[in-house]
Amino acid sequence: MTNRSMNPKVDEFLSKATKWKEEYVKLRNIVLDCELSEEFKWMHPCYTFEKKNIVLIHGFKEYCALLFHKGALLKDAHGILIQQTENVQAARQIRFTNVQEIVEMESVLKAYIYEAIEVEKAGLEVNFKKDREFTIPEELKNKFDEIPALKTAFEALTPGRQRAYILHFSSPKQSKTRESRVEKCIQKILGGKGLNDCTCGLSQKLPNCDGSHKNIR
Incomplete structure (x- = not known):
């Protein structure tokens, strides 16, 4: 436990949390025990190794989770990694509904985090579908x-x-x-337009355009 540097932005995030606060705190302590750097990305606590994303803490209505950025490359010895949707290629979650689950899984979670660090050290990459x-x-x-x-x-x-x-x-x-x-x-x-392309013909970067600017020059 040599690196326990806490990011003030994560402190602020936790102070404002109205749900999963106790769970977030416990997950934070577990991840920091694994000597990762604490950052705040995408409005959530994110933990990195040599500037590479390893795991992120986030929460939803029915659960909170650890999100492993390259979880698809982990062996998942305990069969606990979850693919959010079939279109998510790299990331995998471990989900929790109460703090006791996290406490009971602490050693397993650390093993997964250390494995994720080794994946990054080895320079492994997810083979994304074309x-x-x-x-x-x-x-x-x-x-x-x-x-x-x-x-x-x-x-x-x-x-x-x-x-x-x-x-x-x-x-x-x-x-x-x-x-x-x-x-x-x-x-x-x-019309050859992408999902978020403007339909007025003047621009291809105006989402949900109703064409109201079509006469602007």
Whole structure:
């Protein structure tokens, strides 16, 4: 326990926490015992090794968690790592609903943290899928069959724009919602626009534009 330097921004974060405060404090102490540097990134406590992100503490309505940035590379000997969604490639969570769970798992958590540090020391990297490897949802495939021009226009988009659409269409659990999202984006795709591109034709970086600035010169 040679490095216990605490970041004032994390102190402030904890002081304002209205939920999971006790859990956050315990997780913080466990991570700092592993001699990582404490930083504050993405509005959450983040812990690094030689400026490389190792683990982050965050919370949601039903749980708080340790998020391992390269969790996909950990052996997960205890089978406790969780992939938030199928589209999350590198990060993995260990979730908690009360402080007692954290106390009981302290030695295991430290073992995972030390393994994550070794992954970083070894320079290992997650082999990310290429955009074309993402699964196209059935609702979009059906529209491709119905409107062949839509498939042509979609395939003409840049890989990044294709990926954004696929993630947007795939995220809802209900097929009806996925279908609705596809329907709403058909004209944008046919127009060669990305999900967040402006539809007025003047700019491609104005999200949710209603075209009200189209006469501005």
